[in-house]
Amino acid sequence: ACLEIALAGTQCxxxxxxxxxxxxxxxxxxxxICVLAECTYQEQVVASNLQAIICKGVPxxxxxxxxxxxxxxxxxxxxxxxxxxxFSRxxxxxxxxxxxxxxxLAGVRPPLQQHWMYLTDTNELYADLAKLGLGKHLxxxxxxxxxxxxxxxxxxQILYSLAQVLAKLSILFLYLRIFPRPKFRLATYxxxxxxxxxxxxxxxxxxxxxxxxxxxxxRSVPGKCLNLPAIIYTGASTGIIMDFVIICLPISELKTLNLTLRKKITLGLMFSVGSxxxxxxxxxLKYIAVFGSSFDVTWDDTDVVMWSFIEIAMAEICACLPTIRPLLVHYIPSMFQSTSRSINTTTTLQKGYKPRVPPKLSRGHNGEELMSDDEGLVIKTQRPVMVWSKVPVLQDNSDIELGFRKATN
Known part of the structure; x- marks a missing residue:
């Protein structure tokens, strides 16, 4: 009956x-549309098999x-x-x-998501994805x-949100390692x-x-659903707002660092990769416009799915790039000759204050760091150390981790 209705008024x-x-x-x-609206599941199977027979051989x-x-x-x-x-860290x-x-965790989450979506690294499961129908007309x-x-x-959908949060948390925790000013840390928290x-x-x-x-x-189970396109729209919008916040957060801190203009620009570019x-x-967000409003979801939502994967991958890459700079400085020093030289670790973060920086850094037992300040106080820690005077200063090896100073024995 659905076929007859569709053919009515056509020259087919x-x-x-x-x-x-x-x-x-x-x-x-x-x-x-008619089959899904008017037919039972068993009738839909019959209609699908009939269409496969009629259209056999047609690409x-x-x-x-x-x-x-x-x-x-x-x-x-x-x-x-x-x-x-x-490896760099x-x-x-x-x-x-x-x-x-x-x-x-963010890096292993997309493969898990791909597993749920039958998008793993094996060709067999890629073929299974095609059999399931993503990328085909409904x-x-x-x-x-x-x-x-x-x-x-x-x-x-759930794992996508989790992967995004983990990747952005990685960037924010990196800020806490590098920038110790109390107001900035409060904003980061x-x-x-x-x-x-x-x-x-x-x-x-x-x-x-x-x-x-x-x-x-x-679909044989009766139920009530929320407006999925609205959820995705608001989720994407808040995610973009957080992206801008993460990009803008370190701008004020870069101004306070006592670095040359070239080094400030280099450091700024490192953090701007989040853009x-x-x-x-x-x-x-552009492709979400058709999400939920299209009948041919398995075809029209392909762009949303692909750009979701791309977005997760870019977030992961952006979170990692600043931390691999030391490797590039070590193995390709010619590319960073102007910024890989040693910088003064007694960096003045604010005018009028000269913070105390531990002059000695040595390796203790069990991989612990032993640091002594100018009063002879020994601090034993297994985590990044913040040394405080009137103004907090960067940990002694923060600039090493960013590739601005080479580690010394």
Whole structure:
């Protein structure tokens, strides 16, 4: 009946459907809308099998390869950069701190998300993704594949928010390692708190957007759902605002550092790489406009899915780049000749104050750092040390971690 209704008023001959129906996306969409609205699940399976028989041999548009290529490219870049970050930090401090662990967790989260979405590194599972239907027109997706596809998409929404929060937390914790001024640290802690609360909200909203939860992927279960496009819009908007906050936070601190203009510019560029993640968020926001308003979701939402992966990867890369600069300075010194020279560790952060900086830095037992100040006080610690006088100063090896001074034995 749906086919008859769709063919009514057209010049399509029912005896020659392959030439006029299988190549007409509008006609196929009208039939698919009718089938989903009027037919039971069993009838939908029959209709899908009938369409497969009628359109056998006719090429079906698919964007599955675009998704596969995107994931491969992202994996090639993000995983090595994450490894370089950990190696760089470990080679300098012999330990990983909160910013490193946040980056590691964010780095392993996208592969977990890809696992739920059947987007792992094996060609077999990439083929399974194509069978499930992401990147294909909805009427070319088998009804039996729709529930698992929706289930994986449900999980991906939650894990996307988690990966974003972890990557941004990594950057904020890095700020705490580098900039010790109390007001800045307070602002950073506030940003961390807001980011965590925002992440919790936008993980819980997708998790409970439909009640009962099963009704999200099992359309045979009656349920009530929230406005998913509105949730995604507001989540993307708050994420972009946090991106701008993270980019702007260190600007005031750079002005207070007693560095040459060239070194300030270099340090500013290191932290401004976060703008690339913000750009990808804005591009993703553009494609969200059709999210939820399109009937052909498996085709039209492909861009949203791909840019979500790109956004996560860029956030992870941006969080790692400032910390791998010491490796680049060590192995490619010619590129950083003007900024890799030793800087004076008695940096004056504010006019009128000259902070006390530990003159000695040595390695103690069990990898602990033994630092002595000018009064002979010995501080034993396994974590970054902040030495306070009238104005807090950077830890003695913070500029080493950023590649502005080489470590000395």
């Amino acid at each position: 001959d029912a005896l020659n459907l392959q030439s006029c129906f299988c190549t007409n996306e509008i006609l196929q969409a009208n039939v698919s 079906q548009p698919s964007r599955s390869n675009e998704i596969i290529h995107t994931i491969i490219i992202l994996s090639v870049f993000t995983f090595p950069i994450l490894c370089l970050r950990c 470990w080679s300098i401090t012999r330990q990983l701190w909160w910013d490193d662990w946040m980056a590691v 009427w070319n997706v088998r009804p039996v594949d729709s529930p698992p596809l929706l289930k994986y998409f449900y999980a991906a 506030i940003a961390i708190g807001v980011l965590i609360m925002d992440g919790i909200v936008y993980m819980l909203l997708p998790a409970f957007e439909c009640l009962p939860i099963r009704s999200f992927w099992d 690339f993640a913000c750009i990808t968020s804005l591009i993703r």
